[in-house]
Amino acid sequence: MKLPEDLFFSKTHEWVRYEQDGTAFIGLTDHAQEALGDVAFINLCDEGESFEFGDVIGDIESIKAVTDVYTPVSGTVTHVNDELLDAPEKINSDPYGSWLVEFEGVARNEELLDAEGYEKFLAETE
């Protein structure tokens, strides 16, 4: 199980990478992609939409299941990763390289876990 040290994690299995300029990238954790299996489609919100922590910003369809994606931060979406729409399998092969959307105007969310905390959370829920 890969857990990059520079990311933060939600209990609903999304990751966040905060950038210096107040933007943030979010994606699905390795645990999430592993549980979902082969991803077939993703549906994401539009650029310019604003969300609060915990809102649904899209869904991910694997062959065996479909799941909502909850944003781990509050803010406005500046970019949607269009490349992933045509190559959703990258979420399986490179979960931490496959960002779904970029947010701006993001404040640090204290409810998120660091790598160590997320690892502990996974161990507890398994």
Place this chain on the structure above:
Amino acid sequence: MVDTVKWEYYTFYSRFGNNERRMMVLDIKTPLYDMHLKYEGKVVPFAGHLLPIQYGSGITAEHMAVRTAAGIFDVSHMGEIVLKGPDALKNIQYLMTNDCANMADGQVRYSPMCNENGGVIDDLLIYKKRDNDYLLVVNAANHDKDAAWIKSHTSGDCVFEDISANTAQIALQGPKALEIIAKLTDVETLPVKYYSFTDGVLVGGLECLVSRTGYTGEDGYELYTANENAAELWEKLMAAGSDLGLIPCGLGARDTLRLEAGMPLYGHEMDEVITPFETGLGFFVKMAKDDFIGKAALQAKGEPKRERIGLELTDRGIARSDDNVFLGGVKIGTVTSGTMCPFIKKAVAMALVTRSGVTPGDVVELDVRGRKLKAAVVKLPFYKANKA
């Protein structure tokens, strides 16, 4: 809760929780349970058994292996019931909608089994070993119900024996299946025709009933053997097939393969209120034969009001069972199964809709989790193997 099991349900009970937690002591480990762990199976409870949704390589790779090389499946959860005695055939004729009177020894026949209303109790395979000696293979989810139904509807000199608990079943499917099994047995002893079988075949020295059947749309075999042989047989087949691309396949690939091949699944395309005629299984109902359970009701119903159709999604997304189907804004039916098919690389679905409402080429709309997705009506099956 209905008595049917939808496998995707188990993978999605709670967001990415642990499967282990949901396993109850009631769920049976098949004789191949250790193999599932050995080959990194994601084991889940399914129809009262612990079976892998997928192995380490994933559903797509498993699906592709069966279409291009071979896959091996544990299908030991299926139920096996023996009917023996001078009145065995008479009872089978009364229980089943298909006509089994003209079956030769070593033949397999598919049939729905209906209730008095013409709904489907189960769909199953009937093996004729010899006169007065038949084997029925039933769906795991329906096993208890079937056993009770068959027991209570047999009469005369007919012995009922449920051998499910002692019988393991391994499916070896794909274009390389023959080449693989041939390494372990005398090919002269193998069944040649589709839907035929040979009993007492030694495969790797282990006694099996070998049947040229399957649920993948591909050529292949289903091997029935005693529980104690199962793991050894599995490993021998794996060893024989390792250089030919054989990999273990789970319930996920079993579902995508049968769906791509347009094959119905009990609990999805049929249930106790859907009749065989409605779901495109009319060929397996012989109204001309003597009385059978459901015949009067099916006769009274006349022409079916619904039909099973194939759909290919043209918008991005996957339709799932119970999604509604619309034509020109009017609901015409519901999706019974849907998935992404890895070989044809299309999201497809089967649906039960108002009869003659649509024809191939028509475009319908599917309500998929609140989104309206377009789908084209296509002929079934979505995929047909080029069998030599």
